[in-house]
Amino acid sequence: MQRPPPAPAASCAQPLTPRAAFCRIFNLRTVAAVFYFCLAVVVGRLLTDLQYEDLGDWAMTTLRFLRQNLISGLLLLATIATADGIAVARGLGRRAALAVGVLLVLAGSALAVLLRAWVYGWLSTLGNEPAYLAGVWLTWALLGSLGYALFYLVREDEQQRRMLCDAECADQALGAQMLQARLSALQAQIEPHFLFNTLANVRRLYETTPERGREMLSCLIDYLRAALPSMRSSSSTLGRELDLARSFLTILQMRMGERLQFSISAEAGLLDAPMPPMVLPTLVENAVKHGLGPLPEGGRIDIRASRAGDDVEIEVRDTGAGFTAAKGSGVGLANTRSRLAGLYGTRASLQLAAGAPRGVVATLRLPLPTAAAAPAFA
Secondary structure: OOOOOOOOOOOOOOOOOOHHHHHHOOOHHHHHHHHHHHHHHHHHHHHHHHHHOOHHHHHHHHHHHHHHHHHHHHHHHHHHOHHHHHHHHOOOOOOHHHHHHHHHHHHHHHHHHHHHHHOOOOOHHHHHHHHHHHHHHHHHHHHHHHHHHHHHHHHHHHHHHHHHHHHHHHHHHHHHHHHHHHHHHHHHHHHHHHHHHHHHHHHHHHOOOHHHHHHHHHHHHHHHHHHHHHOOOEEEHHHHHHHHHHHHHHHHHHHHHHHHEEEEEEEOOOOOOOEEOOHHHHHHHHHHHHHOOOOOOOOOEEEEEEEEEOOEEEEEOOOOOOOOOOOOOHHHHHHHHHHHHHHHHHEEEEEEEEOOOOEEEEEEEEEEOOOOOOOOOO
């Protein structure tokens, strides 16, 4: 079964649009911040006049002065937001963006002075107090320039963080693709290793008893018809893998006769537990080849699956020859350990131990998936 190509890595954040850049600066939060800033400036400046004026006159003076400062503050806030939107729309670099921002802030400050003079009724006498108006313009131009530089640097930092996040996402996606390719290659090595040994048994039986060979070949065809889809599938279940192991042992029992006895048992509720395909058949094939095969009298294989805390424990016990120089170092077991490490990390394990009075016990532990997330096998 051909697998679909992996989806491209999703960006950690959407690219900033000019509208989003404007709204990032000019919004209710920043408007409120400008209001409280102007209020603090006005109250702090006129607080000493409270002792010279009655409370009503002082309050009216404060409100008028607050209105004048809010005109400058809000107009400059809109100017800064506009400058940042232009920088995003044009894709300006740091120097160009800061230059455009400063020029717009200077123009916005001058416009705010004119608007304040118009609201206060000073347009007819605008040239009477040039020093005061120039001071107001320079003060707000400086505040606006610093504010724009701050907003721009914050946005640039956020953009760098987004680029770093996107790079990390792309690196994780590439790592996942490499892991999938590696696991697929390992599984591709396990499949012929398993099948070629099975076919060798069929050929050997044909050489001794052709009738039994034909019967076994028929069973093998039925077995392969059920097993081949699982070999290329990305996932399997404990119940399916136990069925494959049962079919494999049944085929071998037809050749070995009384030399092979086996039993398979599993706790209720574990048959639907997910597990990587072709792991259990590999352990069974290894037990037959290295354990029972070398002994003239054969032996017995017992497969038991049980729950062990948050894990499922699968035990493959044989009464064969026990550990030999090649035991546990074959392609099947080596690749099985690599697959488990790639899929589960340290949460899964495959251990081999000496059986009593002889033989080997292979114990496979796999974490049971939670209801929220199930593992995806490759």
